[in-house]
Amino acid sequence: xxxxKEWPLYEVFIRSKQGLAHQHAGxxxxxxxxxxxxxxxxxxTRRGEGLSIWVVPAAEITASxxxxxxxxxxxxxxxxxxxxxxxxxPDEVECL
Amino acid sequence: MTxxxxxxxxxxxxxxxxxxxxxxxxxLGQRLGEWVSNGPTVELDIALGNQSLDxxxxxxxxxxxxxxxxxxxxxxxxxxxxxxxxxxxxxxxxEQPNGDFGQTVIRQFLYGTYxxxxxxxxxxxxxxxxxxxxQKAVKEMAYHARxxxxxxxxxxxxxxxxxxRVQAGxxxxxxxxxxxFIADDIDRTMAERGxxxxxxxxxxxxxxxxxxxxxxxxLTLPETNWVPDGGKQGRHTENLGYILxxxxxxxxxxxxxxx
Numbered sequence: 170x171x172x173x174k175e176w177p178l179y180e181v182f183i184r185s186k187q188g189l190a191h192q193h194a195g196x197x198x199x200x201x202x203x204x205x206x207x208x209x210x211x212x213x214t215r216r217g218e219g220l221s222i223w224v225v226p227a228a229e230i231t232a233s234x235x236x237x238x239x240x241x242x243x244x245x246x247x248x249x250x251x252x253x254x255x256x257x258x259p260d261e262v263e264c265l
Numbered sequence: 266m267t268x269x270x271x272x273x274x275x276x277x278x279x280x281x282x283x284x285x286x287x288x289x290x291x292x293l294g295q296r297l298g299e300w301v302s303n304g305p306t307v308e309l310d311i312a313l314g315n316q317s318l319d320x321x322x323x324x325x326x327x328x329x330x331x332x333x334x335x336x337x338x339x340x341x342x343x344x345x346x347x348x349x350x351x352x353x354x355x356x357x358x359x360e361q362p363n364g365d366f367g368q369t370v371i372r373q374f375l376y377g378t379y380x381x382x383x384x385x386x387x388x389x390x391x392x393x394x395x396x397x398x399x400q401k402a403v404k405e406m407a408y409h410a411r412x413x414x415x416x417x418x419x420x421x422x423x424x425x426x427x428x429x430r431v432q433a434g435x436x437x438x439x440x441x442x443x444x445x446f447i448a449d450d451i452d453r454t455m456a457e458r459g460x461x462x463x464x465x466x467x468x469x470x471x472x473x474x475x476x477x478x479x480x481x482x483x484l485t486l487p488e489t490n491w492v493p494d495g496g497k498q499g500r501h502t503e504n505l506g507y508i509l510x511x512x513x514x515x516x517x518x519x520x521x522x523x524x
Contacts, residue, residue, distance in 0.1 A: 211315050
């Protein structure tokens with residue numbers, strides 16, 4: 170193709186055979202959403218990785234700012250009581 | 266090779282029929298492989314490579330089975346790499362040049378639409394092995410038809426330049442598509458035995474699908490009475506020799522080489 174116009178970026182999410190949730194697989198360029206699904210199929214599922222594909226225009230994603238990292242996430246560091254490590258698990262419990 | 270069904274020492278009609286299916290897949294797969302590293306975008310480069318490998322996978326299964334039907338101990342590699350132009354049974358459409366991406370997409374759309382309908386029918390073949398191959402191939406070819414069909418619409422109903430290119434591809438390839446539906450004695454024998462089908466049965470549905478997509482793409486079907494054929498009987502265009510010289514070079518230069 171002779172045009173150099175950039176196609177918009179899409180983020181790709183794949184649900185694998187074992188997985189319950191879609192997971193971020195990567196990103197790619199496509200002219201429209203249908204093309205993005207097909208490109209994702211060819212780029213990210215050709216080794217049998219997927220059962221379902223979501224594509225989302227990258228421009229539609231609202232992200233937290235890297236500058237907010239300390240304010241957003243540091244307060245969680247000192248809250249050890251939020252981790253479930255203060256009680257004994259009975260021996261009979263297997264599937265934990 | 267003359268067609269003499271059910272002679273001793275192998276089922277020649279079935280062998281011939283499998284070669285036709287396998288050669289279409291191998292040659293189109295080789296053509297698509299020429300795009301690798303040259304695709305319009307990295308995503309399409311991968312998509313064309315995937316489709317190439319789908320086709321070569323089909324060819325492998327068909328040749329492996331053909332070799333056993335023939336009963337002369339030929340392997341899939343012997344059949345792919347050690348036959349010359351006149352022994353190939355692919356239709357002329359699949360050996361036509363890639364041209365630009367528009368032309369490649371038209372070729373894939375015309376062939377893929379045919380092949381997905383063909384393999385859907387062959388999935389019910391009385392020959393269990395062929396039915397099994399067809400059941401795998403039908404999913405692959407249905408995807409090729411969908412993927413290329415969407416590109417025909419995008420390019421045809423796109424810019425002035427993309428429209429012109431894909432129309433030129435259609436004008437060039439359209440005459441070659443008709444060979445897909447010309448039945449000969451081998452086809453009729455296979456259809457009578459319930460193993461294969463008469464390809465002329467597929468034409469009406471094919472034409473309906475193709476006309477619909479061509480219309481959505483704002484393209485025009487060329488009017489021509491020229492219907493080149495003969496590929497199925499081993500009479501090819503000059504293109505096939507060049508394809509085989511790429512495809513077969515290693516086995517010709519280093520017979521039996523493996524890695």
